[in-house]
Amino acid sequence: MKKTLLIAVTALGFASAASAQQHLFVNIHSGQAMAQGAGLVLAAQALEQKANVRILLCDAAADIAVTGKEMPTLKPRNVTPQQMLQGLIKAGAQVEVCALYLPNSGRQVTDLIQGVTPAKPADVATHLLKPGVHTLAF
Secondary structure (H helix, E strand, O other): OHHHHHHHHHHHHHHHHHOOOOEEEEEEOOOOHHHHHHHHHHHHHHHHOOOEEEEEEOHHHHHHHEOOOOOOOEOOOOEOHHHHHHHHHHHOOEEEEOOOHHHHHOOOHHHEOOOEEEOOHHHHHHHHOOOOEEEEEO
16 A cells, blocks of 8 residues: 555655646847747747746837837748737747836837737746746847
């Protein structure tokens, strides 16, 4: 009985470790469409692999979250960074603009596409300090 219980507890521990949620934090600040696209493509790949994805858009990159913003189409899928971002939001990514963006760009929350919110620095810092959060910056 003890041996069976030990085997069951050990198996449960391995199952829990294997199913632990991976976290990817992507900070995009570049104003260059290809750099933005690269970050968004990697975020999409992480979502497909069941990771929890959080994206922070800062500086010129936050413009991709502005409703009606014109931007170049990227090959090979012929989509804009904003279209890529909208797909990520629909797939479950959390997307925020940095806290400095709105007050320094003259934009309002109502200017942002659906699903994008202003970041709260304390929440972002707490998230980044969690064990196992992987970060990328573009």
